[in-house]
Amino acid sequence: MLNAALKEHLDGEGTTVAYCWQLTSPAGRTLGFTTHDHPITFLGITFEPGFGLDATQATVQADFQAGQEETLGFLSSESLSEKDLNAGLWDNAQVQVFLVNWQNPEERELLRRGSLGEVTRDANVFRTEFRSLATRLSQNKGRQLSHQCHADLGDVSCGIDLSNAAYTQTLSITELDAAKRLVVEGERDENSGWWSFGTLTFHSGPYANHPLRIASHTIEQGAHKLSLWSPLVLELTYPLAATLSTGCDKSWGACQEKFQNALNFKGFPHMPGNDFILAGPDTQSAANNGEKLVG
Template sequence: MRAFFNRELESAATFWRVFRRDGVALGFSSHDRDLAFAGLRHRTAPGMVPAAIRMTSDLSEDSASVEGTLSHDSISSDDLAAGLFDNAAIEIGIVDWETLEHHSLYSGVIGRVEDNQRSFSADLLSAKHVLEQDLVPRTSPTCRAVFCGLGCGLSSHRFTQRVELNEVDFDFNQVRFSTITSASYVDGQLRFLSGPQTGLVFGILSANGDWLTLDRPLHDGLIAGTAAELTEGCDHTLGTCSSRFDNAVNFRGEPFLPGNDLLARYGQ
């Protein structure tokens, strides 16, 4: 393997690759011309550089961040706002722009992205961030299980259907599907199967007639006829679990457990 920075003058540049969840792969380099290696063309983007990379040999989280200008056609503020880069896999490394020998320094996923219209910054999360998740369940009045997930016991196929988009309202961030009972999908999920936001999962905040309000911005390239997959929602209360889904036996919550304010609470 090539040893970098072992001499006074180096022909080295930074490269980074972004693998979006919709299958799009993008490559960039800090060099002043495009570099093609490892099956991907890395376009010149000298304004976008790794700001800091920290790697450890223990189980603590490795961290990195990337800052840059939104000057490249491959990354736009609309795409960032639409969530096309959310949880995208990323790889950062160094490449010899003469011999194209390269070495990866960091790999992870894109976390929080901040955009102020002139520049953007992104926090990167390594695989170690999974180790920091708290796996000990906490008591709660609502169900902690993911609807149709582990612990719920219901089948997602029973509450999921494939539909086609009828209309989009970009002003109110709403979509309309005329063949559904909209109220059943509040707190549910929408996943587009084609179009500019393929594979992204949207949360459904509310329903108004045939219209569904989503929790993230819609891409302006979205058109009627786009295939989508709708999954019904659950408000995770015991009443809904029992009356609507007849699934109280799998309820993962403690709705009748006294809270911390028991002694200070007024009598009923």
């Protein structure tokens, strides 16, 4: 229901309203922007004026389908830097859009809530898709018939407690090697691949509190090295304290051997694949012994 005071204001002969965008990054940093030419403050946030953020055409679909909207903005805000945008620190940020009476900010209404997609840069303008809450209705739900587990490591259906010291540790990243891999401090007991598909979170620096996804974990001459899915574009000063959480490739083998969690496996490892009908006996393979095949 529309704010009564704001509705009365909108029904008047003249209005003093503006749009305000509240952005909250995955690391918890909050910024505010407005179409008004002076700052507007409410909810403990000061919404900056000018061309910090603006919206293009928005579409709304029937039958609960996800609509589309694009936001764009000039990089004129000191709090929203080009480097942070290029580094992906604002990808998937949470967004709230308000209509506000700038003469009395208590007269306001939350119009939309959602998240930003991937932020891209075009000359001196950044662009991103605004994903409304309705986009969740287009995501697949329920169990999936797949060899891989459809649960996420650490969620309720998985059951693994990632806060356990066996899975999550605080340690130091000492350097970035010539191959752009992060080097973990000291000699460690973890096997190669232990942190593959896991997350790394720095405690300080430009990536502080922003979870970074690990692509692979290798060991070279006793040194543990991590490759990330996305490159680090912001300059870091090492050593840096970080939290490392192990990962899972969602296979039956990892669930059974790495986590001893086979009872909670949410995949179908014995399900025949699409090419099963083409498979025939392989007399040259020692594996053709009548045992069950596990994907």
